[in-house]
Amino acid sequence: MDRESWGDRLFGLINGFMLAVVLIVVLYPLWFVAMASISDPMAVLNGKVWLWPQGLTLVGYEKVFANKDILQGYGNTLLYTVLGTAINLVMTVLAAYPLSRRDLYGRNSVMAFLVFTMFFSGGMIPTYLLVKDLGMINTIWVMVIPNAVSVWNIIIMRTFFQQSLPHEIQEAAQIDGCSNIKILFKIVLPLSTPILAVMVLFYAVGHWNAFFNALVYLTERDKFPLQIILREILIQGQTAQMMDIGAQEGMAKKLMEAESIKYAVVIAANLPVLVLYPFLQRYFVKGIFIGSLKG
Template identity: 55%
Template structure:
């Protein structure tokens, strides 16, 4: 039996038209800066400085991307960010799973008290100066671990993971495994972990993007430029790469440095955005499933 289509009234058409206009404006506001940065990265720096680049590249060239590889600090920062994102995500996911699974077990003695302590850290924090003193006293300043250990686990991610286990891993499955002689460690490694792929993908994406984009902790804890992540190098180029005209007697030299800064600025923004964009398609399927399951029960 066919379903009769509901005829739109004049008010419905006006309402839908307004929605399309508003959503279109939001889309333009979000999409245009991205297109401009991408176009500027492929354009001649003089065209960018003169304001001739609006939407499409002008005088297309790859000088900006060539300039990236000529600066060792950028290449080194890119490799540092890969290290922080890779090792940091491994540490984050491991600690999150090891904390979330026991707290999801009904037979864990005092689990509500432990959960209260975790939640307390979300509501109250010692602040930046006490955290800096802890990092300093532990001898982590100017080390790679200064960007990994202080943010070793996010409590919110742990709560989502615990909820996932409560929904996905029934207690009856544990009882059946115990009847077969399976201990807790083997149950976790042989049964729980294979069923944790969606929530692992969720945590890995959240943590990896967080490590890749972080620069504030590096700004506080690092002074050795050889340890700077890419985002801190990008900040140095975008924010602190100011040129004092009084120190330059040659106007051509001033213009050349300005062009180099424009080349690096847009090309580096594009390069810094590529790894998260490449990683997302591989975890998208598990990511959506993990988020939906983890949101069903609190």
């Protein structure tokens, strides 16, 4: 084997250093939030928490699991994520598979119409009126139906079907008497595990972090997702900080509790995604290269 040149070694060192810096920049905020969630709130407010917890306490997590609004919001977010991701996946597959077939007449026109919706929308007010006329205000469906499918994800999945699944396999199945439904469920989907995992990750993260639709369409508190509850906690903490709390011991105590709950809820809210990602990482990496040239 050829020995590395001085330039190659220097490039490797510089590249490794830059990647280490990026890793620290990305991971430190998460590490800080984790340490702050188990630290004394006063130490966090005074800026004493940097790398390790100060005044170890679990009061934030105790308040989180004792707060009915947070637990209900957590349950609502889980429901919206599971139901919404299932609907997204079904709709995306049913749109992408026909558009990937060479024998679909007018598929380019349909694709152009779908792409048109990526650049032009009806606007917030017409969308709200439509959702209201459909009777979805203050229902779980308003969190999953308006965003039932993503055109961008349809394009990604269609590209995978076209480039990663040989058309000859589908033709052979048709010759053997398979219908289009059988081809989809018996051949296409079993060979599409990487793209399905990528779609699950994309859609699930989107639903888990979504709060705008809930902010606009939901007014009943028992249907709020976790993100709306977290937003309220953050607003309450900021409001308390702007007030003169020197002579208000009760307000000061609430501020301390809000500070602990804030970081604890952030950890609890991100934990499912952090747990899910390692299992889908290899599929996610493969999905990034969908559409690339193959030698």
